[in-house]
Amino acid sequence: MNDRMMKAVLYDRYGDPGVLYVGRVPRPEPAPGEVLVKVRAFSVNGSELAARAGRLRLFTGRKFPQRVGLDFTGEVAALGAGVTPYAVGDRVWGVLGRTAGFGSAAEYVTVPAERVGPVPDGLDLVDAAALPVATTAVTALRDKAGLRPGERLLVRGAAGGVGNAAVQLGRAYGAEVTALARAANADFVRGLGAYRAVDHRTVRPADLGRFDVVLDTAGTDLRAFRRLLNPGGRMVTIAFDQKRPAVSLGYVVASTVHGHGRVRFFSGNPLRGHFDDLARHVVEGRLSPAVDTVFPLEETAAAHRALEAGGVQGKYVVKVA
Template sequence: MGDRMMRAVLFDRFGGPEVLYVGRVPRPEPAPGEVLVRVRAFSVNGSEVAARSGRLRLFTGRKFPQRVGSDLAGEVAALGAGVADLAVGDRVWGIVGRTGFGSAAEYVTVRAGRLGRVPDGLDPVAAAALPVATTAITALRDKAGLRPGERLLVRGAAGGVGNAAVQLGQAYGAEVTALARAANLDFVRMLGAHHAIDHRAVPPGELGLFDVVFDTAGTDLRAFRRLLKPGGRMVSIAFDPARPAASLGYMAASAVHGRGRVRFFSGNPTRALFDDLARQVADGGLRPAVDKAFPLEETAAAHRALEAGGVRGKYVVRVD
């Protein structure tokens, strides 16, 4: 394949966005069951921001340099032994893995089962905004069992997963209430929210009762759990970064104490889930929401923008 080196986004110490830089590392080779993907775009997610800052050092370790990037859109560049259901040149999207990073690079190896084919009509930047939507599918359809006519509350409705939850909730026939910043209320209405509320202006106790609460923030879980109707379900994909042990402990305790368990999970999609995602896109129930696209050299600026708050959909980075 010619040059065996590639560009990748790295950091040599924990810290703010300024620790990120584009360096050169060896291009990986696909192991059996893996696919080498030529990355065309990836999005910036809260988990990698937390990892870069050092808040996940128990999981990522302290060995440097470390990498960022968890999802991707691109093309199959090479196949590892035993991969027969994809071909070189296929346009794919995927996620590196539950705890892995590294898609912020020109190439990355991914287990074949963590990739799906990109639907026709989506360019790489649009496609890179959607893999995290598999988390919303799992949360609403599989974990919460959201049914038509039920009342759904989405926290962080303008964000990467939240915007997908609003769209999917509407597609599943729910009555969707979206919590977002005041500046993003028109945006979440455009996505399909029936009610859009400024989360800073209305306290949880004044929101009413819901069949399903979908949380992307991880804070104030006790207050939002009180909003569940009898038989209601709450699903969270985040824990409080300031109090991770207490936050996760409360979720565990909720399974045996009081009304309504708080279900917590992190996305770990498979090929079948990416096929479901593609069908949602093809059926018009889900469309990509890209706030801004950055070049690879400005990955730090994309991290800085996400940390500043107020994102509408996803910040995506192009790998040209």
């Protein structure tokens, strides 16, 4: 077998999960400042589903084949020139940067050294793949919203990848957490630390009460959820309505000058310091990986299909043999 080639998940056209297949592509080599990671696992994220379906073609274009995979865990396989914090064999996790696009659904990935961090000792690399996106929850609650002990926190999409981490962290930060999730996931989010679990399909936003912080992972109905803020409240969204992204963006911008409670939007783009924070939260017992199902690499399409169907409890993780 040619060791200059590797397996990777690809697609040759936009479409449903059935367009995904495992093909062979050249194995990358680390450039100066980069590390080559032998991937052990990655998780499936909503942005990848949107890209694969063609909803982000303004950014992804029409050059094929295209790749999937945003985050990863694995071991350092090689170092580019000038990389000093790591050694071959180190266990790391990371997220590809905004400019890198997708591509971690593969046997190897190259990434700038500042975009990975050490995985805590004793944490299985497959389980750990559920956590890199939790850096988004840390940034949203601690840095963007400034969540304080005793405040009331509403987490929308509480059973998902970022949402489940936000519930855990909200509880750890001393907040009273209300989790919006399907009724079937109520016990799951309560087990994560939610004080109250509410079925988002049967309860109107206006009936939820008032909150000091709202964390939104859906990007829809932003106006309705912003109205739930107490004076001095803060709302953070990490998503735009995929069907009407311009409307969502327009509302976020308008919120800075109209009414109380600015809606803060950001897209996770973690660096080494974020991963150090993540590891610290894990070691201190504030955060644990929530893995719904582990799929083999050859069944990545099934993992996409499962996430699209809804009802995930934590993360769908794909193990790279």
